[in-house]
Amino acid sequence: MKIQSLLRFLITAAVVVIAVLLGHALWKHYLYSPWTRDGRVRAEVVRVAPDVSGLVTRVAVIDNQLVHKGDVLFVVDQSRFSNALSQAEANLAASEASARAAGASISSALAAASARRAEYEMRQQQAQRRQQMGDLIAKEDRNDAVSTANSALATWQQAKAGGNQAGAAREQAQSAVEQAQVALDLARLNLQRTEVRAPVDGYVTNLDVRVGDYAAAGGARLALIDSHSYYIYGYFEETKLPQLRVGDPVDVRLMAGGVHLKGTISGIAHGITDSDNPTGSDLLADVNPTFSWVRLAQRVPVRIAIDTGKLPADTLIAAGMTATIQVQPRPPVHANTGARAVMGR
Incomplete structure (x- = not known):
């Protein structure tokens, strides 16, 4: 009976230790591993406006149409x-x-x-x-x-x-x-300039012009999404930033169909808005006197360039899509290692 009791105790202790170690590993992975589910697809948006004013006599495109640089979008009365x-x-x-x-x-x-x-x-x-x-x-x-x-x-x-x-x-x-x-x-x-042409290759979005409308010079009438400018913004907790460097390879999984993309970190934001310390009416800091005992890690934007050469065929990418991002950190390069390499020469 003593042996069985000891055996049961050891098994229970082993399960508890394994559960604690597994929970600790999962906690560290959640807090410090360089990944996030808060990724957003973005693109450069060109707001197209006529350079001259007049009545619109022809609209040559439809909403969401792919156009090429130089194509006529709409025409103002000539x-x-x-x-x-x-x-x-x-x-x-x-x-x-x-x-x-x-x-x-x-x-x-x-x-x-x-x-x-x-x-x-x-x-x-x-x-x-x-x-x-x-x-x-x-x-x-x-x-x-x-x-x-x-x-x-x-x-x-x-x-x-x-x-x-x-x-x-x-x-x-x-x-x-x-x-x-x-x-x-x-x-x-x-x-x-009465013929308003596409300045870049892209997709017509938010087409807000019809034949007979009066188009005023400088007033944007449609948005054109540059088809060569897609990138991804990943919002990483500040606890994960020490593991991120510009140039690190990134695996991206879009929520739309689970499409896999390859990318590279091209930039890390160096500042975000501090909502707890706004400027008062007299231009002095308006410090919040209360303190929340639960502090959430701030999220910092990280820009990721998409490798279009490895983009799967027939992949639909739209600005605003969400994605899961997993960074593959490169091994750090220490300064003393480079010095030893120079001395070895």
Whole structure:
């Protein structure tokens, strides 16, 4: 009887010890093992808005459709912008004609100035010759020759001023041509922007535009999910962060069908909001005077890049899906090990 009692005691003790060890292992695994069921699939979302305002005349896509970069999503009424383009082309033609006329005017002004200069030089030489002849010519004739030369000089200077004025008019006309060209380029760009195109490859989401709607410039009318930007955010308890490093491989299991994905940690958040310490109205810390005896570990976001090369065929991934994440920590690299390796060389 004593042997049986001892045997039963030993069996009971062994079961209790195994249960305690197993419970301790499970507790450590739950608290410190680098895994979480709180994973979320995310993607970059482009909010598509028209660059010009007007009535929508055509919608070329449907909700949840896959589009490629450059595909037309919807079209804004082009009539007004076509008229503006025609007006800009006419303004440019008129400015170019004015510039040509200004060029002809300056050519005429320069020719006139050249003729006035030649006449002045001739009158100046005549006056000098008559002054050199002295009393052989009447003093009145000499004075008339000087006056004629001075008048020719004034006429030449006036012609030069007219040439300068014509040059300024030509520069102004050239500036008007450049302004008209800029206006034409803008009108052409506005006409092109009436066709709202996809900036990236992706899926149309939340299509909120219909034919006849008024689309205002800058107002987002649909969301486009970039099909090449899917990643996963895992929210790990702070007790597990010491085992996580950028570059660690990750196994991901989506809740949708249990699809397995491979990934790599690409970043770990360095801050989260402290809800227990908000800023008061006077910009001082508003410290909560109460303390909860049950402290839950904070969850810190960890970004995981998906290995699209190992993505199973026909896998549907949507932003917002949930997933279970298991990190495979790499062995740490110690600084003294690297130093010994350098010394060994």
